[in-house]
Amino acid sequence: MQLICKKVLDMGVVNNHPRFFNQLYTSPDPVALLAEWISTISNTNLHTYEVAPVFILVEMEMLNHLKQLVGFKVDESDGVFSPGGSISNLYGLLVARHKAVPYAKEEGLKGDEKLVLFSSEQDHYSLKKMASSIGLGTKSCIKVECDEMGRMKPLLLRNKIKEAISNGQRPFFVNATSGTTVLGAFDPLPEIAQICKEFNIWFHIDAALGGCVLASSQYKHLMNGCSLADSISWNPHKAMGIPLQCSVFLVNHKTILYDYFSTKADYLFQQDKLYGEYDVGDKSLQCGRKTDAFKLWLTWKAKGTQGFEHTINKLFQNAESLRNQIKSTQNFYLVLDNPETFNVCFWYVPPQYLPMGFQAPQKVLNLSKTLENGRKVHQLTAQIKGLMQKRGNLMVAYQPLGDKPNFFKVCMNSPTATSEDIKFILQEIEQISHILLNHSSL
Amino acid sequence: MQLICKKVLDMGVVNNHPRFFNQLYTSPDPVALLAEWISTISNTNLHTYEVAPVFILVEMEMLNHLKQLVGFKVDESDGVFSPGGSISNLYGLLVARHKAVPYAKEEGLKGDEKLVLFSSEQDHYSLKKMASSIGLGTKSCIKVECDEMGRMKPLLLRNKIKEAISNGQRPFFVNATSGTTVLGAFDPLPEIAQICKEFNIWFHIDAALGGCVLASSQYKHLMNGCSLADSISWNPHKAMGIPLQCSVFLVNHKTILYDYFSTKADYLFQQDKLYGEYDVGDKSLQCGRKTDAFKLWLTWKAKGTQGFEHTINKLFQNAESLRNQIKSTQNFYLVLDNPETFNVCFWYVPPQYLPMGFQAPQKVLNLSKTLENGRKVHQLTAQIKGLMQKRGNLMVAYQPLGDKPNFFKVCMNSPTATSEDIKFILQEIEQISHILLNHSSL
Numbered sequence: 012m013q014l015i016c017k018k019v020l021d022m023g024v025v026n027n028h029p030r031f032f033n034q035l036y037t038s039p040d041p042v043a044l045l046a047e048w049i050s051t052i053s054n055t056n057l058h059t060y061e062v063a064p065v066f067i068l069v070e071m072e073m074l075n076h077l078k079q080l081v082g083f084k085v086d087e088s089d090g091v092f093s094p095g096g097s098i099s100n101l102y103g104l105l106v107a108r109h110k111a112v113p114y115a116k117e118e119g120l121k122g123d124e125k126l127v128l129f130s131s132e133q134d135h136y137s138l139k140k141m142a143s144s145i146g147l148g149t150k151s152c153i154k155v156e157c158d159e160m161g162r163m164k165p166l167l168l169r170n171k172i173k174e175a176i177s178n179g180q181r182p183f184f185v186n187a188t189s190g191t192t193v194l195g196a197f198d199p200l201p202e203i204a205q206i207c208k209e210f211n212i213w214f215h216i217d218a219a220l221g222g223c224v225l226a227s228s229q230y231k232h233l234m235n236g237c238s239l240a241d242s243i244s245w246n247p248h249k250a251m252g253i254p255l256q257c258s259v260f261l262v263n264h265k266t267i268l269y270d271y272f273s274t275k276a277d278y279l280f281q282q283d284k285l286y287g288e289y290d291v292g293d294k295s296l297q298c299g300r301k302t303d304a305f306k307l308w309l310t311w312k313a314k315g316t317q318g319f320e321h322t323i324n325k326l327f328q329n330a331e332s333l334r335n336q337i338k339s340t341q342n343f344y345l346v347l348d349n350p351e352t353f354n355v356c357f358w359y360v361p362p363q364y365l366p367m368g369f370q371a372p373q374k375v376l377n378l379s380k381t382l383e384n385g386r387k388v389h390q391l392t393a394q395i396k397g398l399m400q401k402r403g404n405l406m407v408a409y410q411p412l413g414d415k416p417n418f419f420k421v422c423m424n425s426p427t428a429t430s431e432d433i434k435f436i437l438q439e440i441e442q443i444s445h446i447l448l449n450h451s452s453l
Numbered sequence: 454m455q456l457i458c459k460k461v462l463d464m465g466v467v468n469n470h471p472r473f474f475n476q477l478y479t480s481p482d483p484v485a486l487l488a489e490w491i492s493t494i495s496n497t498n499l500h501t502y503e504v505a506p507v508f509i510l511v512e513m514e515m516l517n518h519l520k521q522l523v524g525f526k527v528d529e530s531d532g533v534f535s536p537g538g539s540i541s542n543l544y545g546l547l548v549a550r551h552k553a554v555p556y557a558k559e560e561g562l563k564g565d566e567k568l569v570l571f572s573s574e575q576d577h578y579s580l581k582k583m584a585s586s587i588g589l590g591t592k593s594c595i596k597v598e599c600d601e602m603g604r605m606k607p608l609l610l611r612n613k614i615k616e617a618i619s620n621g622q623r624p625f626f627v628n629a630t631s632g633t634t635v636l637g638a639f640d641p642l643p644e645i646a647q648i649c650k651e652f653n654i655w656f657h658i659d660a661a662l663g664g665c666v667l668a669s670s671q672y673k674h675l676m677n678g679c680s681l682a683d684s685i686s687w688n689p690h691k692a693m694g695i696p697l698q699c700s701v702f703l704v705n706h707k708t709i710l711y712d713y714f715s716t717k718a719d720y721l722f723q724q725d726k727l728y729g730e731y732d733v734g735d736k737s738l739q740c741g742r743k744t745d746a747f748k749l750w751l752t753w754k755a756k757g758t759q760g761f762e763h764t765i766n767k768l769f770q771n772a773e774s775l776r777n778q779i780k781s782t783q784n785f786y787l788v789l790d791n792p793e794t795f796n797v798c799f800w801y802v803p804p805q806y807l808p809m810g811f812q813a814p815q816k817v818l819n820l821s822k823t824l825e826n827g828r829k830v831h832q833l834t835a836q837i838k839g840l841m842q843k844r845g846n847l848m849v850a851y852q853p854l855g856d857k858p859n860f861f862k863v864c865m866n867s868p869t870a871t872s873e874d875i876k877f878i879l880q881e882i883e884q885i886s887h888i889l890l891n892h893s894s895l
Contacts, residue, residue, distance in 0.1 A: 012484065012755055016491055019747075023507040026497040033504055036741075039496050042454065047493045049458055054481050054696045055468040061842055062475055065465040094536035094698075097740045105586060119590030122564020136718040137740055144547060144738065146588020148561030149716075193720050248741075254496045256536075256743050274591075276578040278635050278852035283832070283859070285839035296586065298539045298579055299478075299690075301698050305461075313454055390725075397727035400503055410720035417725075 024406065029428045030435060033406040035220060037424040040252030042313040046306035047254050057092070057300040058292025059279060067291055070304035074259070076311065077245070080225045082238025083263050090261040091268060091295050092303045096219035097137035099244035099260040102296065104128070104141050104184060106242065106262060107213035109271040111183040116271060120146050127151045127175050128184035131163035131198060133191045133412070135217055160347065161196030163187065169206050176210075184213045189234050190221025193412050193420060195352030197221055200236030207241075214239065219246040219258070221352065226251075226319035230327060233351060247307045250326060250353070250424055251319060257303045268294035325426035326353040333421060333433050337374065340437050342444075344376040346418050353423035358416075359395065359440050361448060364388050380416045389416030391444065398443045405439045466848065471870045472877060475848040477662060479866040482694035484755040488748035489696050499534070499742040500734025501721060509733055512746035516701070518753065519687070522667045524680025525705050532703040533710060533737050534745045538661035539579035541686035541702040544738065546570070546583050546626060548684065548704060549655035551713040553625040558713060562588050569593045569617050570626035573605035573640060575633045575854070577659055602789065603638030605629065611648050618652075626655045631676050632663025635854050635862060637794030639663055642678030649683075656681065661688040661700070663794065668693075668761035672769060675793060689749045692768060692795070692866055693761060699745045710736035767868035768795040775863060775875050779816065782879050784886075786818040788860050795865035800858075801837065801882050803890060806830050822858045831858030833886065840885045847881045 025031060027038035039047075055063040057070060074090040093099045109116055112124055120126075126147055130138045132154040142152040153175065155168045172182045185207050187198040200216065207214035216237055222245030224230040225237075237243060241263050248257040262268060273293045280293045292298060311319070330353035337343040337357050346356035358376060364384045366376065378385040389411065396409045396419075408420040421436060467473060469480035481489075497505040499512060516532040535541045551558055554566055562568075568589055572580045574596040584594040595617065597610045614624045627649050629640040642658065649656035658679055664687030666672040667679075679685060683705050690699040704710060715735045722735045734740060753761070772795035779785040779799050788798035800818060806826045808818065820827040831853065838851045838861075850862040863878060 012487075012751075015751065015754060016487070019491065019507050019511070020495060023495060023497065024504050026495055026504055034498065036496055036498060039493065044493060045454075045458070048490055049461065051481065051486060051489045051493075051696050053462065053465060053468055054478055055465065056476065056478060056697055062466050062468055062848070065461050069461070094540075094743075095739050095741050097738065098536075098540075101586075115588065115590060116585050117591045119585075119593055120562045120564055120588040122562055135740070136716045140714065140716050140738070143558050143561075144543075145586060146557065146562045148557060149559045151561055254493050255498055255741060272582065274578045274582055278850075278854070278862075281835065281852060281859075283835040285842050296539065296582070297537050298577070299537050299697060301536075309454075309457065312457060393723065393725040400727050406504070408720075410723060412720070417723075420720075 029425060029432045030404065031406045032421040032424065032436065033408045035249035035422045035424045036255055038252070038427055039254035040310050040314070043253045043306040043310045046309035050302045050305050055302060057302055058290065058298060060286045060289035061284065063302065064286070064289070066302040066305055067289060069308045070291070070302070073304040073308045073311070074261070077259060078261055081243055081261060083261060087265050088261065088263045089265055089268050089294070090259060091291070092300065093258050093260050093296070094256050095258045096135065096217070096244055096246045097141065098296065099219070099258045100135070100137045100186070100215070100217055101141040101144065102260040103215040103242045103244060104145050105296070106264070106267045106271050107184045107215065108145055109267065110213060111181070125180040126183045127153055127180045128186065129153050129155055129168055129171060129182065130186035131155050131157050131188055131191070133157050133161050133193065133196065134186060134188045135192050135219065138186050138217070157196065160351065161191050161194035163198040163203070165199055165202035165206060168203065172206065172210055172212070182210060182212050184215060186215045186217055189216055189218035189237070190352050192220070193354065193410060194347060194356060195220065195350055195354035197233045197351050200234065200239065204236050204239035213241045216240045216243045218243055220249050222246070223250045223319070223323055226316055227323040228320065229324055250323070252322065252425065253307050253310060256301070257307055272296060322426045326423040329353065329423045329428055329433060330355050332430065333436065336434065336437055342441070343437055344374055346376070346415065348375045355421040355423065356418050358388055358418045359392065359444055360388055361444065364391070378416050379414050380411065381414065385416040391447070392417035392419065394447050395440055395443045398447060399439065402443070405436060407436060471867060471874045472846065473848045474863040474866065474878065475850045477691035477864045477866045478697055480694070480869055481696035482752050482756070485695045485748040485752045488751035492744045492747050497744060499744055500732065500740060502728045502731035503726065505744065506728070506731070508744040508747055509731060511750045512733070512744070515746040515750045515753070516703070519701060520703055523685055523703060525703060529707050530703065530705045531707055531710050531736070532701060533733070534742065535700050535702050535738070536698050537700045538577065538659070538686055538688045539583065540738065541661070541700045542577070542579045542628070542657070542659055543583040543586065544702040545657040545684045545686060546587050547738070548706070548709045548713050549626045549657065550587055551709065552655060553623070567622040568625045569595055569622045570628065571595050571597055571610055571613060571624065572628035573597050573599050573630055573633070575599050575603045575635065575638065576628060576630045577634050577661065580628050580659070599638065602793065603633050603636035605640040605645070607641055607644035607648060610645065614648065614652055614654070624652060624654050626657060628657045628659055631658055631660035631679070632794050634662070635796065635852060636789060636798060637662065637792050637796035639675045639793050642676065642681065646678050646681035655683045658682045658685045660685055662691050664688070665692045665761070665765055668758055669765040670762065671766055692765070694764065694867065695749050695752060698743070699749055714738060764868045768865040771795065771865045771870055771875060772797050774872065775878065778876065778879055784883070785879055786816055788818070788857065790817045797863040797865065798860050800830055800860045801834065801886055802830055803886065806833070820858050821856050822853065823856065827858040833889070834859035834861065836889050837882055837885050840889060841881065844885070847878060849878060
């Protein structure tokens with residue numbers, strides 16, 4: 012047994028290593044880890060107060076704290092922890108659909124609603140997937156173009172809404188992304204809120220990544236306007252040191268979770284039961300739920316908001332430090348000069364693949380897959396990542412984006428990364444590229 | 454911090470206590486607990502092979518083992534671990550809907566499909582909830598009556614399907630329950646499979662509770678016919694000692710998960726990535742997923758199928774032992790003489806509330822809420838449970854069922870319950886009822 016466990020950990024990717032920058036989860040905070048272990052020992056279930064009185068009160072307190080952070084009134088809003096950001100976005104779509112077409116809960120969609128939703132072209136793919144799941148189809152998710160920073164353009168949103176209305180469609184939901192998956196961009200919330208108000212559309216924010224900035228007085232301005240939302244998804248398992256899974260759905264309507272989800276199953280939510288009024292299982296998509304709020308709550312007790320603020324500020328500092336190194340290191344170029352969050356996106360471009368008209372000391376590039384040199388960089392990036400996986404010293408992500416060829420993305424996910432770890436990123440990529448360029452016909 | 458943790462555990466309900474019979478989760482198997490802790494330390498994510506190679510292979514091996522247990526061909530079926538039984542049932546509905554109306558993935562429901570599904574009146578409430586979530590409405594879930602044991606009547610199913618067709622509706626999904634929530638009944642799978650085949654309807658089994666019998670050669674006959682299903686939900690966190698959450702969705706179609714769920718997000722499932730062909734995140738409803746398969750896998754390695762067989766057989770023995778005690782103890786009466794699984798359902802009925810025509814030594818009753826004595830028992834049962842909660846020595850569930858007034862339900866959930874623990878159940882209820890009957894105007 013010991014041998015199996017050791018092998019599982021030895022042969023796996025060390026996701027909790029400070030040089031794992033591949034995604035926004037990494038080494039958990041020790042307090043959060045302890046809390047998760049306690050949860051597992053108690054093995055309880057967030058459906059009824061009779062079985063989980065303490066954990067239900069903890070979830071309630073944690074939800075109230077998060078409501079205050081986003082600016083919802085505690086007594087006029089609600090929330091629920093969910094198994095992840097995709098499901099939290101599903102919650103948003105379901106309750107928004109319920110507000111738009113309340114008969115659908117019982118009667119189903121009639122098909123003549125022609126409900127459509129809007130989200131940026133750089134949003135998380137779960138919006139489209141969940142639009143399909145709730146019966147609207149992926150095509151009901153209308154994509155809005157972004158500016159060069161990756162932020163949805165409000166003017167285009169307004170135009171697309173008007174266009175949809177004139178096509179006989181019914182806009183019912185706008186998703187703004189706070190912290191896009193690749194560039195880490197924050198959509199302009201006040202402008203989007205204004206448009207939603209004007210057209211009477213549900214305003215949802217996917218802040219799976221970006222919610223964490225609310226803990227930092229220096230960076231919370233990125234989510235200015237979030238209090239105007241109807242609902243918000245936020246994953247504390249991203250960049251906040253809380254182990255998977257920890258995601259929360261907050262909704263700025265007091266009773267809509269119960270209104271939509273309640274089925275009044277009388278084997279579980281008995282009306283004549285002592286303390287039955289504290290049961291929370293009848294307002295959720297799931298029946299049983301893990302006690303995911305507890306690890307966030309205990310960590311908050313231990314670190315305080317200041318502790319989280321320190322973490323978040325450190326991630327921004329580390330990102331800036333890496334961007335500065337990129338600017339001063341040969342062959343590395345930024346995709347964005349001043350991105351809004353701590354994702355650092357960059358290319359490794361050997362001199363022979365630099366674009367026409369390139370002039371030193373330019374350190375921000377705009378490559379295109381439609382050009383030969385862009386395609387070469389596209390291919391080289393994937394090859395570097397492939398060899399990186401085999402060497403096992405470092406993990407950073409890569410992806411294309413629209414017209415842009417593959418580029419690297421470093422997710423600053425933990426304050427435990429040292430300046431040595433950050434320096435190592437460029438060193439390792441440089442070294443791998445030398446191996447590849449000297450041994451291939453690229 | 455230590456104080457908070459101690460308080461949380463001290464003030465909570467001890468769900469892992471051998472006298473916690475309230476639900477089908479309780480004290481986790483130590484190996485499963487260890488595995489969950491290892492998962493949390495590694496904090497990885499079942500979406501891409503690059504970040505979770507070992508855990509993805511573990512999930513694959515575990516799925517293959519479970520496929521064999523249910524009788525699916527390993528290479529012609531698929532599966533995914535999910536956050537719980539409700540979500541597993543949602544998977545079933547989504548892929549069945551995709552098979553019935555493949556255009557809906559992109560185009561959405563047109564409303565003229567008039568899709569309907571069938572499930573027993575004693576099924577889990579998630580069927581209705583998820584029917585609503587996918588856009589069909591709760592009314593699309595047509596309930597089929599059960600026999601006195603709680604099993605769906607196949608003849609009535611056939612009639613209701615024919616009736617729906619003649620009403621212009623399109624039956625697309627039948628849910629059979631293996632182990633109903635209250636009585637623990639197993640719907641007759643071969644007959645239901647035959648009907649589904651005849652009418653070309655997706656055959657899903659909700660074996661959240663009942664799947665565990667497949668580990669026991671003595672009891673696996675209860676799920677005879679399950680290999681004929683199109684899909685199966687099974688929660689190893691019920692009665693198998695695996696801590697929450699551990700639920701699996703198995704589907705007897707090789708590619709339908711990818712066909713329906715895939716969105717080809719190129720920031721995560723890059724086509725040019727090393728080992729990208731092993732990624733599993735593009736066939737799931739969620740984006741990130743916990744490594745829930747690992748705790749089941751490690752426990753299976755440790756206990757073997759024989760170990761699980763011993764556990765399951767013990768639960769059946771304990772249930773029989775409790776039923777025998779009920780038969781030999783004054784004022785206790787069974788709801789069912791020979792239930793199919795290890796839920797034990799019974800009433801506490803003081804002599805003054807016995808029904809007309811009662812004759813000793815009758816030990817199985819059929820009470821009704823429509824009669825005065827039934828209403829008294831209904832009320833007394835809830836009061837006993839209320840005081841039980843306050844005393845904190847024992848937890849058993851209670852609920853009404855159709856016309857039947859509230860009765861107690863003991864979930865035999867752990868082989869660690871001793872004969873003393875089982876004897877204690879009736880003693881505690883007896884004692885509480887004496888307190889109540891001596892101090893109230895009942």
